[in-house]
Amino acid sequence: MLKILKYSFYDLSRSRWSYVYFFFYLLLGVVLLFLNNDLSNAVITLMNVIIILVPLISTIFGVMYFYNSREFTELLLALPVSRNSIFLGQYFGLAISLSTSLILGLGLPFIAYGVLQSGAIWDFASLLISGVFLSLIFTALALNIALSNENKIKGFGLAILLWLFMAIVYDGLFLVALVYFQDYPLDKFSLITIMLNPIDLSRILILLKLDISALLGYTGAVFKDFFGTALGTIISFSVLICWVILPVWRIKYISEKKDF
Amino acid sequence: MIKQLHRVFFYLKSKFLCVALIGFMIENIAAQKIIVCENCEVNSLQTAIQQAEANDTIFIKNGIYKEHDVIIDKALHIKGENYPVIDAEMGGMGLKIKAENFSVEALKIINVGTSHTKDFAGILISEGKKFELKNNILDDVFFGILIERSSEGIISGNRIESNSKEQATSGNGIHIWKSENILVKNNTVKGLRDGIYFEFVDKSKIINNTCKNNLRYGLHFMFSNNDLYKSNVFENNGAGVAVMYSKFIDMQHNHFRKNWGSASYGLLLKEITDSTLKNNNFEDNTIAISADNTNRIDFLENDFKNNGYAVRIRGAVYDNKFKRNNFLYNSFDVAYTGKLNNNEFLNNYWSNYSGYDLDKDGIGDVPFRPVSLFSYVVNKTPEAIILLRSMFIDLLNFSEKVSPIFTPADLIDKQPKMKKIVW
Numbered sequence: 001m002l003k004i005l006k007y008s009f010y011d012l013s014r015s016r017w018s019y020v021y022f023f024f025y026l027l028l029g030v031v032l033l034f035l036n037n038d039l040s041n042a043v044i045t046l047m048n049v050i051i052i053l054v055p056l057i058s059t060i061f062g063v064m065y066f067y068n069s070r071e072f073t074e075l076l077l078a079l080p081v082s083r084n085s086i087f088l089g090q091y092f093g094l095a096i097s098l099s100t101s102l103i104l105g106l107g108l109p110f111i112a113y114g115v116l117q118s119g120a121i122w123d124f125a126s127l128l129i130s131g132v133f134l135s136l137i138f139t140a141l142a143l144n145i146a147l148s149n150e151n152k153i154k155g156f157g158l159a160i161l162l163w164l165f166m167a168i169v170y171d172g173l174f175l176v177a178l179v180y181f182q183d184y185p186l187d188k189f190s191l192i193t194i195m196l197n198p199i200d201l202s203r204i205l206i207l208l209k210l211d212i213s214a215l216l217g218y219t220g221a222v223f224k225d226f227f228g229t230a231l232g233t234i235i236s237f238s239v240l241i242c243w244v245i246l247p248v249w250r251i252k253y254i255s256e257k258k259d260f
Numbered sequence: 261m262i263k264q265l266h267r268v269f270f271y272l273k274s275k276f277l278c279v280a281l282i283g284f285m286i287e288n289i290a291a292q293k294i295i296v297c298e299n300c301e302v303n304s305l306q307t308a309i310q311q312a313e314a315n316d317t318i319f320i321k322n323g324i325y326k327e328h329d330v331i332i333d334k335a336l337h338i339k340g341e342n343y344p345v346i347d348a349e350m351g352g353m354g355l356k357i358k359a360e361n362f363s364v365e366a367l368k369i370i371n372v373g374t375s376h377t378k379d380f381a382g383i384l385i386s387e388g389k390k391f392e393l394k395n396n397i398l399d400d401v402f403f404g405i406l407i408e409r410s411s412e413g414i415i416s417g418n419r420i421e422s423n424s425k426e427q428a429t430s431g432n433g434i435h436i437w438k439s440e441n442i443l444v445k446n447n448t449v450k451g452l453r454d455g456i457y458f459e460f461v462d463k464s465k466i467i468n469n470t471c472k473n474n475l476r477y478g479l480h481f482m483f484s485n486n487d488l489y490k491s492n493v494f495e496n497n498g499a500g501v502a503v504m505y506s507k508f509i510d511m512q513h514n515h516f517r518k519n520w521g522s523a524s525y526g527l528l529l530k531e532i533t534d535s536t537l538k539n540n541n542f543e544d545n546t547i548a549i550s551a552d553n554t555n556r557i558d559f560l561e562n563d564f565k566n567n568g569y570a571v572r573i574r575g576a577v578y579d580n581k582f583k584r585n586n587f588l589y590n591s592f593d594v595a596y597t598g599k600l601n602n603n604e605f606l607n608n609y610w611s612n613y614s615g616y617d618l619d620k621d622g623i624g625d626v627p628f629r630p631v632s633l634f635s636y637v638v639n640k641t642p643e644a645i646i647l648l649r650s651m652f653i654d655l656l657n658f659s660e661k662v663s664p665i666f667t668p669a670d671l672i673d674k675q676p677k678m679k680k681i682v683w
Contacts, residue, residue: 051651174647187643194646204646
């Protein structure tokens with residue numbers, strides 16, 4: 001599996017798209033710092049970008065990569081290598097290269113700007129950690145989609161729908177539910193609903209790190225009380241980890257049964 | 261003839277001088293100096309006061325004086341040297357004063373007891389007049405300075421500290437009740453319940469004070485009219501300033517900072533009318549201004565920066581003007597309940613404004629809507645705050661901006677400024 005991981009990783013690191021991805025983040029980091037002149041403001045703007053773009057790029061790129069390397073996968077399948085190691089190797093190769101582009105692309109300009117010496121270092125670190133988690137989660141979901149759909153167009157369509165649902169529609173439905181049931185106590189409901197969506201969860205985790213004042217209002221206090229405690233942090237990270245493990249487990253499950 | 265006149269004149273002059281000199285000497289003898297020190301004949305403040313006559317000055321040398329409930333009932337000037345310590349040993353008040361024309365300067369009063377039935381204070385003045393409390397240090401006190409039914413006093417340069425834990429078992433820093441013409445200046449109050457508390461205090465001034473880390477309010481106004489507060493700093497209090505049931509208050513150049521928490525405001529306005537807020541600075545507050553039953557108030561040239569809500573308008577708020585303010589990077593600029601009610605927003609600078617200025621006159625050509633749909637939603641269902649900064653909300657706000665349906669249509673700034681206002 002390590003060999004295949006290494007191969008996937010090298011293959012991707014030679015690919016044009018990884019560089020496009022890397023340079024995109026690099027440019028974004030530089031431009032943000034140049035325009036904002038203030039680390040913590042830049043971190044806030046960056047958050048918006050990360051929670052929207054990282055899932056989008058990971059899903060699209062994941063589906064694309066899998067469809068493109070299909071012939072190579074079939075070749076590998078003919079060899080005496082276990083299916084597990086082929087698909088997991090590909091998955092981790094992809095996820096790691098995407099995360100590396102993210103970390104390097106954003107990390108370099110911020111380090112050059114002096115984030116290590118500033119108080120924003122933890123905000124920035126939590127931003128990168130959430131980014132990495134989102135990459136892992138959405139690459140795994142993308143591979144799931146690609147594995148279950150032979151039809152490329154259908155696969156891409158589903159991938160975009162998945163992103164649309166997680167990033168936008170979910171919040172919309174959530175808001176409708178909140179407004180509709182506003183006469184009932186909704187603290188717990190909203191806590192759980194937010195935790196179930198990795199994009200929302202990372203957004204809240206970053207926002208609370210940044211101490212956005214509005215969130216500290218009357219209702220915000222409920223969330224702060226939960227996410228601010230050790231238990232809350234552990235639970236939210238467990239949820240993120242679950243979001244990685246479940247799709248990866250499904251990749252394993254499908255790949256063992258699938259007839260190529 | 262002229263010479264004789266001269267002589268008479270000189271005679272009179274010398275006589276007059278003599279009389280003046282004698283008069284002066286008598287006065288000088290009358291205004292005695294009494295020195296108190298640990299090893300002196302007079303070794304306690306209370307005995308010194310008993311010996312003293314009106315207009316005397318009592319000097320207290322450095323040392324520790326374990327006294328409480330020291331009563332001052334004449335016009336005395338008490339002056340400490342190198343901050344002598346009056347230790348009340350948790351037994352009661354520090355000084356109890358009921359006099360006119362007196363001053364207390366440079367004392368350090370510590371360990372004032374806590375009581376649930378009596379308002380123990382470091383310095384209590386009741387029915388005082390023409391007094392001055394200057395440069396005292398009050399440490400570990402229940403109430404700091406407590407003034408009632410007094411007038412024409414100056415309280416300046418005092419430092420009051422305590423470490424209050426609960427509202428119910430703590431007192432206020434400078435507590436003034438039913439008084440007039442008081443000047444509170446250059447004081448620092450930390451770690452009490454209310455930093456400065458005014459109740460039925462008229463025509464008074466609060467200038468250049470610092471209130472930090474207090475449990476409840478930095479400054480608390482109740483039923484006080486015609487007052488001015490200026491250039492004060494209110495930082496990290498339970499809530500910054502509460503102005504309630506008052507009229508004709510002038511608020512200028514104050515800083516309201518870091519009033520963070522679930523029910524925290526920079527400034528809470530409740531039942532207040534005909535006042536002015538000018539050149540104040542609101543930064544990092546959960547809610548910078550919360551207005552409730554406030555009428556005819558001018559908000560001019562204030563800065564609102566990085567607050568959760570810059571201005572939150574609740575019910576029964578009429579005829580207020582917001583002009584030339586800077587709204588910078590707040591999560592919500594204005595949250596509104598109900599109709600516009602004749603309030604006016606004009607010529608403000610909004611960092612969220614995205615319009616243009618074709619004729620280059622510094623005023624945006626498109627009106628700005630300070631109330632976003634999201635703030636409207638959050639007002640109705642507070643839990644929705646958890647969707648802050650999500651993409652769905654951005655889309656929602658954008659579509660509402662294009663064609664407003666839910667937010668009050670006439671709530672606009674017709675002439676938003678293109679550049680930050682410098683004042």
